[in-house]
Amino acid sequence: MNAQRAKIAVAELGHRYANKVIALKNVNLNIRSGEFVCLLGPSGCGKSTLLYALAGHVKPTGGTVAIDGRSISGPAPDRLLMFQEAALFPWMTVLGNLKFALAARGVPRKEREPRAREFIRRVHLSGFEDTLPHQLSGGMKMRASLARALAVDSAVLLMDEPFGSLDAQTRVHMQELLQSIWLRTSKTVVFVTHDVHEALMLGTRVVVMAPRPGRIVKDLEVHLPMPRSAEDARLDEMARYLRVLMRQVETPESTLVPSRQRVEKETGLQQ
């Protein structure tokens, strides 16, 4: 796909933090409108840095990010960043949190409440409109956060391991919920995860990154129908492939150094 037709076009992106860590190097990525792209990779490979550069919160030291063909220069309402923490205002009810976000986006006063209630319903939190965040479970807080993200209706959702802190069962429910809502909207999603299975259950595309320096090593289209089944043999096969790739990028030395040299290096002994 060429960059002009991409919803998100990342060209030769590089980022070097003040401590000289090269978090991103020569990253090129074009994302079509409506794609669900999972950024997968071990800790420290630059997934969050790339996501924050797309959000406009990190100003890259090289290259460009364009949305709809226009270079970005900072955060804007067309992109919404969502984190692992639900980040709800603790003194506001669920409804209050959504209405506040809608007000901040300039939604007219009389539209705020019906829209907030509609999205609370979509994430199955009806009945908890007047509840304060501390009275909700972790999964419910995340659903409220998802409702808020969807209600403000940004064209691009940028999600940084949003379900990383949830227990396994709640995580599966959240994945199903996000996917069912995504299937009904035309949102473009970029979703950061460490988890191969999560990436394959959700992504129309899985982009694998490697560390030191942070870069893209594989861009895999996932042509499996949705909703996906964890038992699908093709998904299993892709998961095996991606796990091997992940192991390789986590320990690049071990794949590059011949075994005898590796033994010598690890034991300090000459054979």
Ligand SMILES: Nc1ncnc2c1ncn2[C@@H]1O[C@H](COP(=O)(O)OP(=O)(O)OP(=O)(O)O)[C@@H](O)[C@H]1O
């Ligand atoms: N604010 C910062 N200042 C200096 N170095 C940073 C900063 N943020 C990240 N880094 C470094 O940049 C590299 C990429 O970090 P980043 O958080 O983007 O990776 P990641 O793949 O998202 O990791 P994780 O999965 O652990 O969140 C790492 O080496 C990290 O230590």
